[in-house]
Amino acid sequence: MDTEFHYYQSYLIAVKSGFAPADARIFAYASQHVDDNDMIFEINKDDPDYFKNYISQTMNILKPKSKLLRIYPIFHFIPGDPLSDPARRKDGRMQRLNTTPDSANANAIFDRAAASGDLYRLGIAAHGYVDTWAHQNFTGYFDDFNAMKGVLEQATPDIGHADAKHNPDWPGLVWKDLRLVQEHERVDNRARFLDAAVALHKKLSRIARPGVKAKTLTREAEALRNDLFEIMFERDPNNKLSEVRTARCLELAETSGYGDATLPRYDADLWFEAVVNENVKGLRDRDESNHFGLKVFADEYTWKERATYRDSHWYRFQLAVRQHQQEAMELLDEKVFALMELESL
Secondary structure, eight states: OIIIIIIIIIHHHHHHOOHHHHHHHHHHHHHHHHOOOOOEEEEEETTTTOOOOOSSSOOOTSHHHHHHHHHHHHHHHHHHHHHHSSBBBBOOOOTTOOTTTTTHHHHHHHHHHHHOOOOOHHHHHHHHHHHHHHTTTOOOOOGGOOOOSSSSEEEEOOOOTOOOOTTTTTTTTEEEEEOOGGGGGGEEEHHHHHHHHHHHHHHHHHHHOTTTHHHHHHHHHHHHHHHHHHHHSSSTOOOTTTTHHHHHHHHHSSGGGGTOOOOOOOOTTHHHHHEEEEOOOOOOTTHHHHHHHHSSSSSSEEEEEEETTGSHHHHHHHHHHHHHHHHHHHHHHHHHHGGOEEEET
């Protein structure tokens, strides 16, 4: 999934579930920012207010396997039930790390975040939870289990859905996963995304309105599914209608059933730039071309306001990333990793 779901549609789902618009904006931004939090910053270096963040995404799949294990299965490819019916493959293979929708592990990780009462953690957990639909039948680890046949696919490392490129994440795409048995090989991302939306609505509703009745949830879920289908009903194999769908989300956000408030467009730098000064030395480290360490002089970062940075969205999000990683790793260590022999850990 990309920004369309993790930010815009997640906001709509949150307000539909009973969250106030201001809280829903924090939740949705945190959900999407999991994908954009891919650079380590050292702020106020050699100072009592020194801070170094954890990343929740990386495009550098050449990192050591132990580091990748602390990113992909935690935030993007939560291990599920390898015996589930939609995971059945033509070659009969199974993998404990295989991502499956609405799995027990994904629910447990989400529920721990919900128990914290922290909107940032809730957004982070929601990202991984809904990705169990989009990323199903892939693992967040180096494994030929992820491999898809073809010359181009053979040239890419077998981690996550690298071989499938953007296929699992584009909402208007209908494609084939030829690894799966015939009855499951046709994939309609719209159906997967709508199922994820309804499941997330149910979980968020029970947080925002603990006493909500099942009949109410069913009625709201049907309305939500219909409204989101109207946003992404067209087949869009090249993702050219992304801006059209985004505009529909923004319009829906201003209706009475979805918060009746203006939803700002997502800005990946908003939280960071609100709290951190950046002293660029030569090439800007935050430019995508420098994310692989192509720098001569490191940029310097300092807090804009020492007295208030701990209350900022970016800082609180980073604390939530740390806590989420720690608790998710503890859970998966016990239920998944301890039962496997993973190379180079």
